[in-house]
Amino acid sequence: DVKVTQSSRYLVKRTGEKVFLECVQDMDHENMFWYRQDPGLGLRLIYFSYDVKMKEKGDIPEGYSVSREKKERFSLILESASTNQTSMYLCASSPRTTVGFFGPGTRLTVT
Amino acid sequence: AQSVAQPEDQVNVAEGNPLTVKCTYSVSGNPYLFWYVQYPNRGLQFLLKYITGDNLVKGSYGFEAEFNKSQTSFHLKKPSALVSDSALYFCAVRGPSGGYQKVTFGTGTKLQVIP
Numbered sequence: 380d381v382k383v384t385q386s387s388r389y390l391v392k393r394t395g396e397k398v399f400l401e402c403v404q405d406m407d408h409e410n411m412f413w414y415r416q417d418p419g420l421g422l423r424l425i426y427f428s429y430d431v432k433m434k435e436k437g438d439i440p441e442g443y444s445v446s447r448e449k450k451e452r453f454s455l456i457l458e459s460a461s462t463n464q465t466s467m468y469l470c471a472s473s474p475r476t477t478v479g480f481f482g483p484g485t486r487l488t489v490t
Numbered sequence: 491a492q493s494v495a496q497p498e499d500q501v502n503v504a505e506g507n508p509l510t511v512k513c514t515y516s517v518s519g520n521p522y523l524f525w526y527v528q529y530p531n532r533g534l535q536f537l538l539k540y541i542t543g544d545n546l547v548k549g550s551y552g553f554e555a556e557f558n559k560s561q562t563s564f565h566l567k568k569p570s571a572l573v574s575d576s577a578l579y580f581c582a583v584r585g586p587s588g589g590y591q592k593v594t595f596g597t598g599t600k601l602q603v604i605p
Contacts, residue, residue, distance in 0.1 A: 410591070412591065419499075419597055421595040421597040421598055422580065423595075427591045435591070469533055469534065471534075473589075478524060478536050479593070481533035
């Protein structure tokens with residue numbers, strides 16, 4: 380079975396902390412993605428990666444960075460967390476041209 | 491720019507009745523269209539997709555969707571709703587070029603099936 384896992388289901392951090400969200404896929408997919416999901420706004424793409432060490436900005440990259448050192452792992456980094464980054468974060472992976480497979484999500488609260 | 495509209499924030503339907511969740515899109519060229527479902531506190535699960543071919547697409551859990559090019563719509567349907575279908579449904583679209591990073595998601599429609 381296809382599997383995308385995320386390191387935490389729920390996370391509470393303080394303003395100004397550095398936050399790491401980890402995502403691992405076991406399908407040998409080239410592409411990996413980070414989205415945030417907010418009520419009334421749907422899913423918005425933060426960053427994606429199409430190969431190891433390769434990354435591209437999505438629609439809302441400000442305040443975030445990413446790292447992909449291995450094909451199966453894609454990390455989202457909040458350099459200095461702020462309250463407006465409280466959200467549900469979804470990781471996905473896909474082969475080159477087909478649908479994405481999503482992880483269960485990490486609900487991050489920044490206080 | 492491409493876009494997806496899900497005009498209803500919530501749809502209520504009685505168990506056993508047919509259900510429809512609406513989606514319209516705007517994209518240059520032939521669209522790739524998708525439906526996803528999200529159960530509470532879970533990630534998105536793929537339901538079905540349209541790329542080319544038959545306008546009626548069948549997917550998981552008894553769902554189907556009808557592609558209508560003239561109306562630029564891709565409504566999700568099911569003949570008989572189950573209480574377990576209650577969830578958040580997302581429509582998504584991308585154009586013919588580019589990869590999955592070019593997918594645009596709608597804002598979601600909450601489906602409530604009433605016993």
